Amino acid sequence: MLISPRRLKQLGMLGMNRRNVEVIGRWNERKLYPLVDDKLKTKLLAEDYGMAVPKLIGTISHQFEVKNLRKRLGLTRQFVIKPAQGSGGKGILVVVSRDKGRYIKPSGVDLSIRDAERHVSNILSGLYSLGGRLDVAMVEALVNFDDHLSRYSYEGVPDIRVVVYRGYPVMAMMRCSTHDSDGKANLHQGAVGVGIDLAEGQSLFAVQKGKLVAQHPDTQQSFEELQVPHWAEILRLGAGCYEMTGLGYLGVDVVIDRERGPLILELNARPGLAIQIANQSGLASRLDQVDRVAGLHNSVDGRVDYAREVFGRGLQGQLLPA
Amino acid sequence: MSSRQQVYLVALLLIAIGIGFTVYKMVALGFPLLPGESKEVWTLESKITFEPSDGPVEVSLALPDPHNNWVVLDEYFASSGFGFSLIEEGDQTRAVWSRRKVVRPPSLYYKLQVYKGKNRPDEAPPTQALEKPVLDPGYKDAAERLVESLREQSADPVSFTRLLLQQLHKDEDSFLQDAAFLLGEQSRSSTRVAMDVLALAEIHARIVRGIYLEHGRRRQRTSTLIEIYDGKLWVQFNPKNGKQGLPENFYMWQRGGVSMLDVVGGKNSRVEFAIMKNTLPTRSIVMMENRDERAALIDFSIYALPVEQQGVFKQLLLVPIGALVVVFLRVIIGIPTSGTFMPILIALAFIQTTLLTGLVIFLLVVGIGLWIRFYLSYLNLLLVARVSAVVIVVVAIMAAFSVFSYKLGLDQAMMVTFFPTIILAWTIERMSILWEEDGAHEVLIQGGGSLLVSVACYLVMVMPVVAHLTFNFPELLLVVLGVILILGQYSGYRLTELYRFRHMRDTG
Numbered sequence: 019m020l021i022s023p024r025r026l027k028q029l030g031m032l033g034m035n036r037r038n039v040e041v042i043g044r045w046n047e048r049k050l051y052p053l054v055d056d057k058l059k060t061k062l063l064a065e066d067y068g069m070a071v072p073k074l075i076g077t078i079s080h081q082f083e084v085k086n087l088r089k090r091l092g093l094t095r096q097f098v099i100k101p102a103q104g105s106g107g108k109g110i111l112v113v114v115s116r117d118k119g120r121y122i123k124p125s126g127v128d129l130s131i132r133d134a135e136r137h138v139s140n141i142l143s144g145l146y147s148l149g150g151r152l153d154v155a156m157v158e159a160l161v162n163f164d165d166h167l168s169r170y171s172y173e174g175v176p177d178i179r180v181v182v183y184r185g186y187p188v189m190a191m192m193r194c195s196t197h198d199s200d201g202k203a204n205l206h207q208g209a210v211g212v213g214i215d216l217a218e219g220q221s222l223f224a225v226q227k228g229k230l231v232a233q234h235p236d237t238q239q240s241f242e243e244l245q246v247p248h249w250a251e252i253l254r255l256g257a258g259c260y261e262m263t264g265l266g267y268l269g270v271d272v273v274i275d276r277e278r279g280p281l282i283l284e285l286n287a288r289p290g291l292a293i294q295i296a297n298q299s300g301l302a303s304r305l306d307q308v309d310r311v312a313g314l315h316n317s318v319d320g321r322v323d324y325a326r327e328v329f330g331r332g333l334q335g336q337l338l339p340a
Numbered sequence: 341m342s343s344r345q346q347v348y349l350v351a352l353l354l355i356a357i358g359i360g361f362t363v364y365k366m367v368a369l370g371f372p373l374l375p376g377e378s379k380e381v382w383t384l385e386s387k388i389t390f391e392p393s394d395g396p397v398e399v400s401l402a403l404p405d406p407h408n409n410w411v412v413l414d415e416y417f418a419s420s421g422f423g424f425s426l427i428e429e430g431d432q433t434r435a436v437w438s439r440r441k442v443v444r445p446p447s448l449y450y451k452l453q454v455y456k457g458k459n460r461p462d463e464a465p466p467t468q469a470l471e472k473p474v475l476d477p478g479y480k481d482a483a484e485r486l487v488e489s490l491r492e493q494s495a496d497p498v499s500f501t502r503l504l505l506q507q508l509h510k511d512e513d514s515f516l517q518d519a520a521f522l523l524g525e526q527s528r529s530s531t532r533v534a535m536d537v538l539a540l541a542e543i544h545a546r547i548v549r550g551i552y553l554e555h556g557r558r559r560q561r562t563s564t565l566i567e568i569y570d571g572k573l574w575v576q577f578n579p580k581n582g583k584q585g586l587p588e589n590f591y592m593w594q595r596g597g598v599s600m601l602d603v604v605g606g607k608n609s610r611v612e613f614a615i616m617k618n619t620l621p622t623r624s625i626v627m628m629e630n631r632d633e634r635a636a637l638i639d640f641s642i643y644a645l646p647v648e649q650q651g652v653f654k655q656l657l658l659v660p661i662g663a664l665v666v667v668f669l670r671v672i673i674g675i676p677t678s679g680t681f682m683p684i685l686i687a688l689a690f691i692q693t694t695l696l697t698g699l700v701i702f703l704l705v706v707g708i709g710l711w712i713r714f715y716l717s718y719l720n721l722l723l724v725a726r727v728s729a730v731v732i733v734v735v736a737i738m739a740a741f742s743v744f745s746y747k748l749g750l751d752q753a754m755m756v757t758f759f760p761t762i763i764l765a766w767t768i769e770r771m772s773i774l775w776e777e778d779g780a781h782e783v784l785i786q787g788g789g790s791l792l793v794s795v796a797c798y799l800v801m802v803m804p805v806v807a808h809l810t811f812n813f814p815e816l817l818l819v820v821l822g823v824i825l826i827l828g829q830y831s832g833y834r835l836t837e838l839y840r841f842r843h844m845r846d847t848g
Binding site (some may be wrong): 025 | 778831
């Protein structure tokens with residue numbers, strides 16, 4: 019039932035203690051955290067650096083501005099309202115179309131402008147933010163998800179998490195929401211994590227609740243054929259976040275828009291360890307490898323190329339469980 | 341120096357200091373390392389009575405010999421209406437009571453508490469030169485003959501004395517005639533005869549007065565031993581039966597022939613002893629003993645506080661132990677808890693309520709609180725208002741609990757008040773957020789983890805050894821601190837990760 023610590027060491031697995039002490043404690047400066055904990059700051063920073071992000075339509079930071087919501091939205095038909103400091107996907111309102119002044123949610127339920135205003139007001143008063151802090155509501159353009167990947171997800175959209183260490187992409191996985199995870203892409207809530215080969219963006223293994231699976235539990239879609247499009251671009255986006263934030267250990271969450279390609283959705287300064295199970299490979303040995311070469315590659319492209327070459331498997335489908 | 345080395349250096353330093361102080365207190369001050377160590381403490385009350393005659397009265401009592409292997413915890417003189425002073429006479433201290441005129445037969449008291457110290461044989465050589473006793477010629481001849489024949493049969497002063505005392509106590513038939521003669525002549529006591537013979541044989545000898553300690557005895561009189569110097573140390577004999585060695589329960593009061601009690605201006609004087617035995621914890625004895633010496637370590641410690649505050653500290657000092665357990669269970673084992681140190685506070689409450697009652701109460705309060713909290717979340721309140729509402733709900737639940745249980749006659753449920761209200765409220769708040777965000781499964785895992793850690797903290801905190809060590813050796817906190825610093829550097833795997841990563845395949 020258990021795996022021996024020696025075996026874990028052999029596999030180069032990164033444990034929680036080492037992650038906290040030697041990786042996050044060493045490479046992530048505390049003062050940089052707000053850059054990633056506040057999605058508005060992340061977005062503005064990313065725009066400054068010319069990174070692709072979902073377009074910001076506007077922000078509402080004071081209660082008196084709430085009444086201007088309709089004016090701010092103008093003729094935009096599709097948008098998302100989200101709290102800048104929300105966590106776990108709480109407080110996100112998605113509008114997919116408009117009909118005679120009503121706002122239609124993906125489920126088909128329609129809202130009045132009053133409902134939308136109340137939602138914004140709740141966001142501002144801190145209903146969805148950690149610790150109940152006053153928050154800012156962001157309105158951004160809706161991402162039109164790539165149909166190709168939608169098959170791998172139930173009641174939600176898959177995103178791609180790239181773990182970036184000292185500017186090098188070291189591991190990646192696609193996170194697919196399930197019925198169990200209630201449409202959320204968090205692995206500990208029951209989403210499926212699919213390890214992605216760094217070389218070409220093909221699937222390696224899929225894991226749900228710590229166990230290996232071969233297909234999506236709800237859509238029955240096999241993960242074997244999975245190929246993430248725009249792979250090089252995704253890795254470049256992720257690696258570029260190192261210069262952008264200064265954080266040495268970073269989780270970059272990327273979604274793929276039909277027209278615009280990969281977009282940075284959010285960043286995480288304390289990415290979890292389950293990605294190792296989805297890749298059936300340890301992070302620690304890869305971090306050690308990066309420590310040996312850090313500084314040799316000055317450009318984003320150089321780091322991405324190195325990572326694809328060294329950490330990629332290039333063994334398409336071969337290692338999937340039967 | 342890297343920060344890692346610094347941590348180890350500081351931690352080891354802390355641990356060394358903590359253990360150093362502990363060992364010092366243990367060895368030098370006699371603090372017991374384990375709970376329940378106790379010693380027998382004897383209370384001797386000597387009562388002096390006499391019939392006063394006209395005129396001034398002076399009573400002088402020899403005080404116990406300071407080198408008698410017994411430690412005096414406390415002494416106390418009662419002398420109503422008498423002038424009192426202590427006089428040093430060479431090695432001997434005497435208590436002197438005096439009064440110009442005494443009408444009624446008075447009682448003077450000297451009370452002391454003693455316990456047996458370490459056994460150290462007395463090696464101080466005799467200070468007085470041997471003196472030839474002045475004896476009647478016939479008596480002297482018989483004594484010299486006895487010395488002669490005993491010398492032939494003995495090897496050294498010890499065996500000489502043993503043989504002598506045996507001779508003085510043999511049945512009539514086997515008596516050496518000289519011994520019989522010596523005893524018969526003027527019906528001398530065997531002690532007197534033995535001392536005379538020893539003096540003739542040029543052996544240093546002296547009379548030892550003391551008391552046999554027997555619990556509950558009142559009116560106990562002094563007994564006598566004979567002590568001889570064998571060239572290296574003093575050896576005691578019981579003159580009544582010739583037994584060698586100091587009896588275990590013999591409290592040596594006075595050595596040498598000087599009188600024990602002198603009364604000038606009175607007659608029929610006597611000193612009697614009442615004896616009581618108590619068993620006291622070693623720690624109390626140490627505290628009493630060091631009261632006068634004022635060891636700085638004790639004087640500037642929590643023992644200097646009033647007893648009530650000490651009780652508070654007894655609890656407080658358990659918190660670091662709880663913290664150590666939490667750190668261990670989280671860092672090494674990897675049990676998830678909701679709220680880092682909530683388990684310690686719950687464990688402290690368990691100490692008051694006992695474990696089972698505490699668990700039942702905790703689960704009931706949190707359960708009911710969660711249920712009400714769900715309704716509150718439906719109302720869309722701001723965080724501070726929401727938690728405040730939960731606090732009030734918790735207080736109300738506690739009050740309802742107490743009242744119902746009182747009416748039902750279940751005293752245990754009244755203990756609900758020992759739980760920290762705010763902590764319960766926050767627990768409920770956190771659990772309910774967890775429930776909404778991550779589902780009931782996560783609540784069970786984290787809630788169960790918290791309770792498990794609480795119970796572990798409780799079980800460690802109630803260990804008598806732990807309570808004893810933290811209170812008596814607060815410097816062990818430094819050791820705990822050092823260990824926590826080292827644990828804070830641990831970057832190896834957690835035990836739970838061995839399970840979490842169990843599905844890693846052998847892909848190399």
